[in-house]
Amino acid sequence: MRILLVGAGGVGSAVAAIAARRPFVERLVVSDYDPARAEKAVAATGDPRFVAARVDASDEAAVRALLAEHRCEVLLNATDPRFVMPLFRAALAAGVDYLDMAMSLSRPHPEQPWSKTGVKLGDEQFALAGEWAAAGRLALVGIGVEPGLSDVFARYAADHLFSEIDELGVRDGSDLTVRGHDFAPSFSIWTTIEECLNPPVVWERERGWYTTEPFSEPEVFDFPEGIGPVECVNVEHEEVLLMPRWVDARRVTFKYGLGSHFIEILKVLHETGLDSTTPVRVGDVEVSPRDVVAAALPDPAGLGELMTGRTCAGLWVSGTGTDGRPRQVYLYHVVDNAWSMAEYGAQAVVWQTAVNPVVALELLATGQWRGSGVLGPEAFDAVPFLELLTAYGSPWGLRDGG
Amino acid sequence: MRILLVGAGGVGSAVAAIAARRPFVERLVVSDYDPARAEKAVAATGDPRFVAARVDASDEAAVRALLAEHRCEVLLNATDPRFVMPLFRAALAAGVDYLDMAMSLSRPHPEQPWSKTGVKLGDEQFALAGEWAAAGRLALVGIGVEPGLSDVFARYAADHLFSEIDELGVRDGSDLTVRGHDFAPSFSIWTTIEECLNPPVVWERERGWYTTEPFSEPEVFDFPEGIGPVECVNVEHEEVLLMPRWVDARRVTFKYGLGSHFIEILKVLHETGLDSTTPVRVGDVEVSPRDVVAAALPDPAGLGELMTGRTCAGLWVSGTGTDGRPRQVYLYHVVDNAWSMAEYGAQAVVWQTAVNPVVALELLATGQWRGSGVLGPEAFDAVPFLELLTAYGSPWGLRDGG
Known part of the structure; x- marks a missing residue:
């Protein structure tokens, strides 16, 4: 398989490192706006199937040419x-398949953002x-861990564990700490702000999709493998938009184990307008405050050596088991740093x-x-994915x- | 008197509005990096003694030429x-007097920032x-309200109210609120961050100047004229550096009535590195995160119409009165928005x-x-100042x- 990877940040570099161990890869072009990042990710693999390239992800013509x-x-x-959208359109125009780990962005309801x-x-x-189907090409959207593996778990639960599902509840938490940093998010702060400060979305069979206030419905969820209890709150996440389209359930939720300190920081960023993506003028330049927040914090991809602990992504499912009795399970995936x-x-x-996404590419x-x-x-089908x-x-x- | 005012932000514009009512002003040149701000401040006075000019305050030669x-x-x-320093040097080189409302910046002790x-x-x-004295010119530093009026109060207390002073304690608080804003500081956030996140400084006769942890020694101070109790904490402020040079006291402190919400926000800005003045790279530009914080928040000078309440600056003094008995007074100045x-x-x-500073200019x-x-x-002498x-x-x- 000949693959164009766009983005050589933390996730992109890890994709390269994982794919380098798999023979199904014939060619992997690692591209980034910053050619040095792409070259570094390729050099780390030491694999002749991998090459680096520079690309502006917002330039559809350049992506098609590459x-x-x-x-x-x-x-x-x-x-x-x-x-997402320029790359999604570039792939459609070029007649190639497309995978991503986050989907096109939401915009709140103009009048009732916290309910609709x-x-x-x-x-x-x-x-x-329709255009993708007509072209006979596949856009496999939301195939990271969350969304991604959690959605695979939903399909697995529906096919093999439950006759009727009451709730599909994604629950994500960790006990990661970063030595020497009071505050150092372990994932893109840009994306975390987007997820956490947008109105959280919930799906119910009778109501369809609706939204709530940020950080709603706090619950303490007990994560496995020693992570233990973490406070989780509703946030906006792709699974709630994906699962109801293919899996039958009464309710779909996503709760993120942010912890109270992280929630406080996100609230302050919002109150001060620093979560905004609308550029502000500073002296002679214009910048998006949220980009500055990301630039001021340490790059999460570079924190691995300072981190200790485990991260857990999973899906809590409740309903009626295949034996007709009430059942609850938590399907999960833990990675120790x-x-x-x-x-x-x-x-x-x-x-x-x-x-x-590397597992998904191999299955394709x-x-x-x-x-x-x-x-x-x-x-x-979830089974070959979970096996691989x-x-x-x-x-x-x-x-x-x- | 012919005056060059540098800076036509909120304070500079108010200086122009106040000075326009005083006949001692022969010429007031209102200058700013942004000529539109200077012109607006001049136009608001409608006074032919006032003219606008553009100047870069960091360019000493340009300031001297103006x-x-x-x-x-x-x-x-x-x-x-x-x-402060480029303007202070430009005035010295040009042989003119100089006034400011904040003094040259501090740098923390490299090893023991929270104690020394x-x-x-x-x-x-x-x-x-020495150079100013040799030139026979005056640099009157710290002549805003704090520092400034609070220092005048210190001199007044020493000359007229006390035979011996135990503590000179500046206490600053308000009950200001801004309609429609969760968080909208009523003063420059750049300066507020500088004051509040630097190590607070305290002076004691036996110890000299020393520092503490940020937000130390919280106390609830009861402000006059209906403002009421506000939680105050130590912050770094010029009065602590100025008063011991001319007024005899056992201890000098500065406590700012920030309130717990503002303290929380400042702590988060610090934790996330957004208080920093060291530029970070964002895409193709470099910006100081603290400048972005200031740009993302509403301009405090423009909030007057939305504000309600009073602000109080003052000096709490304890010691022995001129009658030989223990005495405590609070000397204060309240402005209703x-x-x-x-x-x-x-x-x-x-x-x-x-x-x-306008009162001081008139006395000069x-x-x-x-x-x-x-x-x-x-x-x-404090008396003519307080009378004027x-x-x-x-x-x-x-x-x-x-």
């Missing part, structure tokens, strides 16, 4: 969500579903995000997964009782 | 503290005191800062105050009992 130059069959988008959805996550992508650093030189959160390369149109991970993930050395878990 | 062009005898600095002073506020200015908006179109905090113009070298407000401030329509108060 796809053509390297005869790529698929574009894997590892940039931040602002670049406006433009939802992925709406702009699903609007082009010490393991991902030792094995791949990648910190736990970015490695956990990066492994899933071998023909175990096939499809066309704009599809979420839950549109495919385990074969990559990173098994998943099931905790009965929820 | 002083010469308009034959100014004095430079009033109403910029933020980063521009490094470079103190004003140190760079006092280092040139409704009054300053109606009278001058300026919000309370900037008006309260701006009135004091009439010869009631005279001196040379680098002097603080407490080096001069009252004549400006803004009386001060004395609360016996502290």
Whole structure:
């Protein structure tokens, strides 16, 4: 398979490191706005199948030219969500398959942002579903860890564990700490602000999609493998938009284990307008305050050596088991930072995000997964995915009782 | 008197509005990096003695040329503290008097920032005191409200109320609120961050100057004229550096009534590195995060119409009264935003800062105050200052009992 990877940040570099161990890859072009980042990711693999390139992800013509130059069959988008639409359109125009780990951005309801959805996550992508289907090409959207693996778990639960599902509740938490930093997010702060300060979205069978106030419905969830209890709150996330399209459930939620300190910081960034993406004038230049927040904080991809702990992504499912009795399970995937650093030189959160699209690419390369149109991970059979993930050395878990 | 005012922000514009009512002004050149701001401040006065000019406050040669062009005898600095030294040097080189409302910046002690002073506020200015004295010119430093009026109060207390002073404690608080804003500081956030996140400085007769952790020694101070109790904490402020040089006391402190919400916001800005003045790279540009914080928040000078409440600056003094008995007083100055908006179109905090240098300029113009070298407000007789401030329509108060 000939792949164009766009974005050589933390996740993109980990994608390269993981893919370098897989023979299905014939060519992987690692591209970035900053050519030095792309070259560094390629050099780290020491693999002749990998080459670096410079590209502006917002320039559709340049992306198409790069796809053509390297005869790529698929574009894997590892940039931040602002670049979803230009890359998605470039892949459609170029007639190649497309994968991403975050979907096109939402816009709040203009009058009732805390109760009604406006433009939802992925709406702009699903609007082009007919064109993708007509072209016979696949856009596999939201195939990181969350969204991604959590959606695979939803399909697995529906097919193998439950006869009827009450709630699909994604629950994400960690016990990661970063030595020497009071505050150092382990994932892109740009994306975290976007997820956490937008109105959280919930789906219910009777109501459809609706929104709440930020940080709503706090609950303490007990994470497995020693992580323990973490306070989780509703945030906006793609799974809530994806799962109801392919999996039958009464309710779909996403709760993120932010912890009270992180929530306080996000609230202050919002109060001071520093979460905004609207440029402000500073002296002779214009910058987006949110970009400055990201630039002022340490790059999460570089924190791996200072991090300790584990990160857990998973799906809590409640309903009626295949035996007709009430059942609750938590399907999960834990990555220990010490393991991902030792094995791949990648910190736990970015490695956990990066492994899933590589597994998906391999399933597409071998023909175990096939499809066309704009599809979420839950549109495919979960079993080969979970088997291959385990074969990559990173098994998943099931905790009965929820 | 022919005056060059540098800085046409909130305080500078209010200086122009106040000075326009005083006949001692022969010429006032209002200058700013942004010529539109200077022109707006001049136009608001409708006074032919006032002219606007563009100047870069960091360009000493340009400032000297502007002083010469308009034959100014004095430079009033109403910029933020980063521009103190170039303006101070330009005035010295040009042979004119100089006034400011904030002093040259401090740098923390490299090893023990929370217990020892490094470079103190004003140190760079006092280092040139000999040159100012030799030139026979006056640099009257820290003559806003705080520092400024509070220093005048210290001198007044020493000369007229106390035979021995135990503590000179500046206490600053308000009950100002801004309609429609969760968080909208009523004064320059750049300066507020500088004051509040630097190590607070305290002076004691036996110890000299020393520093503490930020936000140390919280106390609830009951402010007069209906403002009521506000939580105050130690912050770094010029008075602590000025008062011990001219007024005899056992201890000098400065506590700012920030309130817990503001303290939380400042802590988050610090944790996230957004208080930093070291530029970060964002895309193709470099910006100082603290400048972006200031740009993202509403301009405090423009909030006057939305503000309600009063601001109080004052000095709490304890010791032995002139009658030999223990005494505590609070000497204070309160400005009601409704009054300053109606009278001058300026919000309370900037008006309260701006009135004091205009009073001082008038005392220098009439010869009631005279001196040379680098002097603080407490080096001069307090009585004519307090009488003239009252004549400006803004009386001060004395609360016996502290």
